[in-house]
Amino acid sequence: MMTRKRRRLIVLLVCGLGLGSAAGLSLWALSSDVAFFTSPTELVQHPPGPDRVFRLGGLVEAGSVKRGDAGGKPTASFRVTDGAATVAVNFVGLLPDLFREGQGIVALGSLAPDGSFRAQEVLAKHDETYMPKEVAEALKKSGHWNPEKGAPPPASTWNTMAVPAKDAKADDTKAGG
Amino acid sequence: MTHLTYISAAYGLAVVVAGWFAVDAWLRMGRARKRLAAIDPRARR
Amino acid sequence: MNMDASATLLSSGSGGRGLHRFANPGRFLRLSGKVLPWLAAFALVLTLIGLGWGLFFAPADWQQGDAVRIMYIHVPAAWLASSGYLGLAICSVLSLVWRHPLADLAAMEIGPVGAGATFLCLATGSLWGKPMWGAWWVWDARLTSVLVLFFLYLGHIALVRAFDSPERGARAGAILALVGVVNLPIIKFSVDWWNTLHQPASISFTGSPTMYVGMLWPLLFSALGMTFGFAAIVVARTRAGVMERRIRGLLLARAQQEAGARLEAAAS
Incomplete structure (x- = not known):
């Protein structure tokens, strides 16, 4: 004999299962539309038509940034890479503060006839690591990390690293951290 | 401190939102308690 | 006992299962009265420690500078936006399956607070995104799914209050809340399943946090406090909701009594 509570619970579970799988399937089918940007590899494999505006995302290749000036406006040209493929990008305007070699960026624009990317807007995409300047300096100095070349070493190697006391008065209070 | 305007806007917003919810809940509770005490003598504890 | 007896009388007009319906809210009022001052005190102390620590003593980020301090509000608000919705969904199950009388009231009150947390998450995220990413808003999967969460909260707030009968409002709201649960894993995993502008999580159950301890501690304090x-x-x-419902019940009973007395007087 099934109680009413039990029946309501089962109805709810069945509805949830149906709804969940419907949502999962539609997201699966739409996954390419949900993606915020196209990687250089995807761009090479499926090049979009000329003048189609899309977002290109990847890392700024080390040593590729050239800054200039065009009629008072700052310009920048650099290469964006995902490790497998690389795309040249040209941009006129102000770059975000976080822009640097090795940084992730997402640029909105379209392909020029020569295959380079003409950006109208460049956004910086920072990663999920948060560290004080002193730790970043220590990692760079010891040769464990070059921010221009890629991601920092595993978090467990640095997230409890002792920060060299730079000025004593600020560091007294955060010793417990 | 860098980006001070953004930081103070974020902290100020947090104080305003949290404060509003806290004060509203507090006042609403007080009103309900008073009202209930006025019409239900048994509720006075 | 006295209270339960009067409650039985009161609710007999609407539903029948009187004793069960009002017994729990009565106990809730007594228990929550004792717990609430402690909750509020812990909240205030822990949040002040967390935010003060984060604002003045935690180190700045090596590339984000002091803007990283927005994290101590943004991240707890984001966690609360999602876990508040989970609370709403649990209340909805209790309401739909077990017809728990308190769950309806709790769900009705979680909605606005959750919407507030989601608003705070979106607004502080915007204030963080402008100086760091270079944009107030982008339509990536994480930001969009959190905006959908905000609209789900708003829809729930409107729906539970849209019916003349509170029970029907609660039922409709509970169904909406449970349909919206689909959004929670989408929010959580959006940054892993699809490429987004928003970075993936720094704190996970499996790996070491990709955040320096001096930043992690104030974040945890702030999150616990909030x-x-x-x-x-x-x-x-x-x-307040429980007391307001009791007030409505008492007023209704009094009105019925008076009407009954008037009828009797007219008949005699």
Whole structure:
């Protein structure tokens, strides 16, 4: 004999299962539309038509940034890479503060006839690591990390690293951290 | 401190939102308690 | 006992299962009255420690500078936006399956507070995104799914209040809340399943946090404090809701009594 509570619970579970799988399937089918940007590899494999505006995302290749000036406006040209493929990008305007070699960026624009990317807007995409300047300096100095070349070493190697006391008065209070 | 305007806007917003919810809940509770005490003598504890 | 007896009388007009319906809210009022001051005190102390630590003593980020301090509000608000919705969904199951009388009231009160947390998450995220990413807003999967969460909260707030009968409002709201649960894993995993502008999580159950301890501690304090604060506000609002419902019941009973007396007087 099934109680009413039990029946309501089962109805709810069945509805949830149906709804969940419907949502999962539609997201699966739409996954390419949900993606915020196209990687250089995807761009090479499926090049979009000329003048189609899309977002290109990847890392700024080390040593590729050239800054200039065009009629008072700052310009920048650099290469964006995902490790497998690389795309040249040209941009006129102000770059975000976080822009640097090795940084992730997402640029909105379209392909020029020569295959380079003409950006109208460049956004910086920072990663999920948060560290004080002193730790970043220590990692760079010891040769464990070059921010221009890629991601920092595993978090467990640095997230409890002792920060060299730079000025004593600020560091007294955060010793417990 | 860098980006001070953004930081103070974020902290100020947090104080305003949290404060509003806290004060509203507090006042609403007080009103309900008073009202209930006025019409239900048994509720006075 | 006295209270339960009067409650039975009161609710007999609407539903029948009187004793069960009002017994729990009575106990809730007594219990929550004792817990609430502690919740509020813990919330205030922990949040002040967390935010003060984060604002003045935690180190700045090596590339984000001091803007990283927005994290101590943004991340707890984001966690509360999602976990508040989970609380709403649990209340909805209790309401739909077990017809728990308190769950309806709690769900009704969680909605606005959750919407507030989601608003805070979106607004502080915007204030963080402008100086760091270079944009107030982008339509990536994480930001969009959190905006959908905000609209789900708003829809729930409107729906539970849209019916003349509170029970029907609660039922409709509970169904909406449960349909919206699909959005929670989408929010959580959006940054892993699809490419987004928003970075993936720094703190996970499996790996070492990709955040320096000097930043992690104030974040945890702030998150714990804000969670207590969320709970305290929901408990206070639910207490008010329970008392308001009792007031409505008493007024209704009094009106019925008076009408009955008038009828009798007219008949005799």
